[in-house]
Amino acid sequence: MNLASSLWLVSPELFLSVSGLILLMVSAWSQEKAARLVTILAVAALFGAATLLMVLSHNPDFKGGADAFDGLYRMDAFGSSAKFLIYLAAIISLIVAPRFFLAGGKYRSEYPVLILFATIGMGMMVSASDMMTLYIGLELNSLAAYVLASFIRTDIRSSEAGLKYFVLGALASGMLLFGISLVYGFAGSTSFAVIGETLTGDLSTGPLIGLVLVLSGLAFKISAVPFHMWTPDVYEGAPTPVTAFFASAPKVAAIALTARVIVEAFGGQTSAWQQIIVFVALASIILGAVAAIGQQNIKRLLAYSSINNVGFLLIGLAAGTPAGISAMMFYLAIYVAMTLGSFICVLEMRDRDGKPLESLASLAGLSQTRPGLAAAFAVFMFSLAGIPPLFGFWGKFLVFDAAVAAGMLPLAVIGIAASVIGAFYYIKVVKIIYFDDPAGEIVKTGHKSENILIGLMALFVSPLGYLSIPFIAPITTTAAAALF
Amino acid sequence: MNQLDFPILSLMMGLPMLAAIVCLFLSAQAARWLALATTLALFVLGVVLWANYDIGGPQWQYVERAELFGNFAWALGIDGISMMLIMLTVFLMPICIGASWEAIQTRVGEYMAAFLFMEVLMIGVFAAQDIFLFYILFEAGLIPMYLIIGIWGGANRIYASYKFFLYTLLGSVVMLIAMLWMVQDAGTSDIPTLLNYDFAPEAQTWLWLAFFASFAVKMPMWPVHTWLPDAHVQAPTAGSVILAGVLLKMGGYGFLRFSLPMFPEASEQFIWLVFGLSMVAVVYTSLVALVQQDMKKLIAYSSVAHMAIVTLGLFAFNRQGIEGAIIVMLSHGLVSGALFLCVGVIYDRLHTREIDRYGGLSINMPKYAILFLLFTMASIGLPGTSGFVGEFLSLIGLYKVNSWVTLVATTGIILGAGYMLYLYRRVAFGELVHEDVKAMPDLSAREMALLAPIAAAVMWMGVYPESFMAPIRGDVGALVARIDRAAPEGDAHLKMGAAKPALKAEAHGEAH
Numbered sequence: 001m002n003l004a005s006s007l008w009l010v011s012p013e014l015f016l017s018v019s020g021l022i023l024l025m026v027s028a029w030s031q032e033k034a035a036r037l038v039t040i041l042a043v044a045a046l047f048g049a050a051t052l053l054m055v056l057s058h059n060p061d062f063k064g065g066a067d068a069f070d071g072l073y074r075m076d077a078f079g080s081s082a083k084f085l086i087y088l089a090a091i092i093s094l095i096v097a098p099r100f101f102l103a104g105g106k107y108r109s110e111y112p113v114l115i116l117f118a119t120i121g122m123g124m125m126v127s128a129s130d131m132m133t134l135y136i137g138l139e140l141n142s143l144a145a146y147v148l149a150s151f152i153r154t155d156i157r158s159s160e161a162g163l164k165y166f167v168l169g170a171l172a173s174g175m176l177l178f179g180i181s182l183v184y185g186f187a188g189s190t191s192f193a194v195i196g197e198t199l200t201g202d203l204s205t206g207p208l209i210g211l212v213l214v215l216s217g218l219a220f221k222i223s224a225v226p227f228h229m230w231t232p233d234v235y236e237g238a239p240t241p242v243t244a245f246f247a248s249a250p251k252v253a254a255i256a257l258t259a260r261v262i263v264e265a266f267g268g269q270t271s272a273w274q275q276i277i278v279f280v281a282l283a284s285i286i287l288g289a290v291a292a293i294g295q296q297n298i299k300r301l302l303a304y305s306s307i308n309n310v311g312f313l314l315i316g317l318a319a320g321t322p323a324g325i326s327a328m329m330f331y332l333a334i335y336v337a338m339t340l341g342s343f344i345c346v347l348e349m350r351d352r353d354g355k356p357l358e359s360l361a362s363l364a365g366l367s368q369t370r371p372g373l374a375a376a377f378a379v380f381m382f383s384l385a386g387i388p389p390l391f392g393f394w395g396k397f398l399v400f401d402a403a404v405a406a407g408m409l410p411l412a413v414i415g416i417a418a419s420v421i422g423a424f425y426y427i428k429v430v431k432i433i434y435f436d437d438p439a440g441e442i443v444k445t446g447h448k449s450e451n452i453l454i455g456l457m458a459l460f461v462s463p464l465g466y467l468s469i470p471f472i473a474p475i476t477t478t479a480a481a482a483l484f
Numbered sequence: 485m486n487q488l489d490f491p492i493l494s495l496m497m498g499l500p501m502l503a504a505i506v507c508l509f510l511s512a513q514a515a516r517w518l519a520l521a522t523t524l525a526l527f528v529l530g531v532v533l534w535a536n537y538d539i540g541g542p543q544w545q546y547v548e549r550a551e552l553f554g555n556f557a558w559a560l561g562i563d564g565i566s567m568m569l570i571m572l573t574v575f576l577m578p579i580c581i582g583a584s585w586e587a588i589q590t591r592v593g594e595y596m597a598a599f600l601f602m603e604v605l606m607i608g609v610f611a612a613q614d615i616f617l618f619y620i621l622f623e624a625g626l627i628p629m630y631l632i633i634g635i636w637g638g639a640n641r642i643y644a645s646y647k648f649f650l651y652t653l654l655g656s657v658v659m660l661i662a663m664l665w666m667v668q669d670a671g672t673s674d675i676p677t678l679l680n681y682d683f684a685p686e687a688q689t690w691l692w693l694a695f696f697a698s699f700a701v702k703m704p705m706w707p708v709h710t711w712l713p714d715a716h717v718q719a720p721t722a723g724s725v726i727l728a729g730v731l732l733k734m735g736g737y738g739f740l741r742f743s744l745p746m747f748p749e750a751s752e753q754f755i756w757l758v759f760g761l762s763m764v765a766v767v768y769t770s771l772v773a774l775v776q777q778d779m780k781k782l783i784a785y786s787s788v789a790h791m792a793i794v795t796l797g798l799f800a801f802n803r804q805g806i807e808g809a810i811i812v813m814l815s816h817g818l819v820s821g822a823l824f825l826c827v828g829v830i831y832d833r834l835h836t837r838e839i840d841r842y843g844g845l846s847i848n849m850p851k852y853a854i855l856f857l858l859f860t861m862a863s864i865g866l867p868g869t870s871g872f873v874g875e876f877l878s879l880i881g882l883y884k885v886n887s888w889v890t891l892v893a894t895t896g897i898i899l900g901a902g903y904m905l906y907l908y909r910r911v912a913f914g915e916l917v918h919e920d921v922k923a924m925p926d927l928s929a930r931e932m933a934l935l936a937p938i939a940a941a942v943m944w945m946g947v948y949p950e951s952f953m954a955p956i957r958g959d960v961g962a963l964v965a966r967i968d969r970a971a972p973e974g975d976a977h978l979k980m981g982a983a984k985p986a987l988k989a990e991a992h993g994e995a996h
Contacts, residue, residue, distance in 0.1 A: 368591075371508075382627055387653070388620035397616075397660070404664040412664075416657040423653055427630065427646065435634045435642060469554040
């Protein structure tokens with residue numbers, strides 16, 4: 001494969017990189033004045049990358065996927081569908097950002113640039129077919145994310161979030177690298193395909209430890225228990241648009257990456273990774289549900305909710321079948337809509353001076369002052385809890401279906417029973433919104449673009465979402481088939 | 485497509501859905517009228533459904549199917565049993581809207597929307613022909629009911645709404661896993677096909693238990709009935725009516741539609757469990773009802789006792805038992821709904837459900853006292869009312885299987901007479917001692933219009949039950965034929981004696 005076609009295969013990332021560098025220059029020279037313009041251009045760049053991706057994935061030459069740079073990077077349906085979700089989440093995080101930052105002071109044009117760089121990193125992650133690409137993509141994303149978390153440098157909570165994220169993230173990167181070096185030492189290659197071919201039969205202790213460390217590093221990125229400790233603090237401290245971004249795009253990237261590593265590099269070692277994933281999944285579901293009960297801050301609550309949902313996503317991965325991966329991808333699409341929707345609702349929580357509110361108590365009686373916002377919030381909460389007829393149920397349905405088909409009945413039964421614990425705190429939020437007397441803290445008028453986005457997300461997770469199944473299911477099925 | 489060449493079931497679900505959405509944007513009075521008009525229109529559609537139902541025709545009628553969702557389909561269709569339960573729903577709904585006319589003054593649009601949405605789901609549950617569609621609609625009922633109890637309920641409504649939601653959810657989730665397994669095993673999610681699919685007996689045991697967990701909570705059976713008194717007491721009147729009238733029937737319908745025909749062997753295997761729990765329920769909850777001070781709580785406990793008669797009848801595995809159980813379900817839907825309305829009538833006047841605060845109502849509220857008496861008698865099962873037909877048939881069916889269980893169940897009927905008559909005596913008879921009770925006016929025209937149709941239906945079902953039994957006869961026959969292979973042997977060992985030859989012939993024979 002020559003260089004030209006390799007470059008053509010990575011064109012979405014290439015396009016984003018060039019755009020990001022140009023926008024960086026623009027923002028360096030124009031300071032805050034051009035912040036809005038840079039944001040609009042960044043959104044345009046993401047649309048452009050999505051278009052390129054569309055062209056690539058419909059190119060008959062690359063139907064079954066193609067390798068670039070001698071197997072360092074793989075363009076296939078799995079990576080492309082994950083990238084679409086990532087771009088979508090990034091675009092929404094960009095659209096909602098300016099109003100939030102302007103309310104608290106000034107909006108700096110580095111924000112869209114950092115989002116772009118993080119997105120490039122995530123694009124590399126989901127397309128990595130080599131440990132080196134994996135690590136570079138992951139670090140590119142993480143470094144941008146550390147800065148984003150502490151973006152409001154005058155806010156002590158934001159700085160704390162960034163520092164905490166950085167220290168723990170560095171630890172996780174260390175574990176990941178150590179794991180990679182162990183696996184490399186035993187397999188003799190960093191390529192997923194070669195590792196998959198070399199490590200067969202029962203694993204000896206060395207590569208097994210390598211596998212565990214790699215999975216630990218990745219578990220940190222998807223904030224799965226027991227590597228979830230940073231999540232509530234970072235989600236609470238980071239500016240809300242950044243939190244919305246963290247809860248959606250990097251999660252898609254890290255989960256897709258984990259799936260690829262497991263299937264392509266350790267596909268032959270089912271017994272070794274499966275028990276780890278099963279444990280991590282169940283622990284995330286249960287801890288995410290139990291620990292959320294006492295939370296008083298809506299962003300912390302949503303952080304635990306995302307831990308809980310990651311647990312359900314991992315059930316699809318634990319099944320280890322094409323149906324399981326396909327279910328996981330479908331769940332991810334629904335999850336992104338639910339999470340972004342609820343975080344945009346959180347963005348709408350502000351008092352008359354435009355100051356953001358985060359306590360659950362300030363939501364009290366919202367249904368009487370803002371019926372539309374309250375209904376959307378309730379829809380997202382019931383949907384996150386997986387109560388039919390909302391679309392969040394469908395994600396859970398698919399992963400449990402895959403687990404049952406793979407013969408993992410105990411996992412399915414424990415997982416679904418634990419989902420009832422989670423339902424408790426979701427309906428508690430609904431209770432606060434609908435049953436309590438109005439606190440009247442939240443301003444009565446909404447922001448137009450946010451309202452539109454909330455409406456779109458709510459529509460997707462409403463029962464109307466079921467009508468989209470025949471359109472999304474073939475995409476996720478093809479995506480999953482690309483891995484096997 | 486069906487006898488009407490028209491997707492009437494989808495219309496019956498679409499119409500209230502649309503009205504529910506519109507209600508959210510209307511003023512209070514407009515929302516009331518729209519909700520009333522919609523529910524009445526649905527009642528008319530229900531009558532059309534019944535009038536065009538072909539008794540003795542194909543088992544599944546008004547069938548419609550659209551492959552909308554990939555893994556499962558929008559498949560609707562009804563048999564006689566579903567139709568009677570849909571009729572019950574559409575009959576009670578306008579009455580519920582009427583009962584909330586004055587009692588609900590806050591957030592009326594949302595209230596009416598919640599009720600109309602509830603109606604969509606109830607009709608859908610009874611009409612669903614796809615097992616996953618059934619599950620989605622079955623579970624979805626939690627959301628509107630949670631809101632109805634939590635927003636418009638009584639003082640302790642938050643606790644009651646949580647308990648209702650989590651209890652029912654916990655019961656149902658394992659059923660989903662069982663359904664996933666079944667569909668993978670049978671290769672289809674179509675209920676009519678699954679009804680005739682034979683699952684391996686050892687798998688049936690687990691599947692049955694998973695379904696039982698859900699339906700027993702919904703029913704509710706002792707000891708998982710504790711959410712019901714709380715939910716009933718805290719819910720607004722119309723909420724209690726719909727909860728007792730229709731939602732509890734979903735449990736019985738589930739046993740009828742899933743547990744029995746899909747897992748006949750397992751059903752037989754667990755007869756002892758069902759009988760045991762039901763026997764306890766009949767006696768224990770009746771005794772509990774006897775000492776209640778709160779009228780709604782008393783009726784709630786009586787519901788548990790009546791539902792135990794339903795489970796006993798269903799698991800008798802014979803025609804009388806099952807037909808009787810269905811009639812008890814219909815009758816209880818009407819009677820307990822009416823009793824909750826009766827409580828609502830006096831609650832609206834005095835704002836207390838405490839039995840001791842009333843007394844002597846027959847003096848100043850004669851019309852009310854007569855109707856209340858009728859429903860009390862129907863609840864007891866007096867011949868001539870709907871309660872008698874169902875209970876009598878269920879007990880006959882049960883007697884064929886087990887006379888001891890029948891004996892215990894019958895004491896429940898006697899205890900039922902005890903607590904209902906005791907309630908009636910304390911509320912309606914005696915002297916008018918309380919001044920505020922003396923001032924209570926008799927039934928208004930609106931209240932009369934709510935209770936009179938139920939009274940007529942109760943009498944109709946009691947005097948001429950054939951109207952209600954004709955549509956279900958064929959379906960019960962199909963069910964009995966399906967489960968016959970697992971039917972338990974009765975303990976009575978009834979045996980037809982050999983015909984004795986005439987004495988004369990004997991003598992004649994010996995002579996030769």
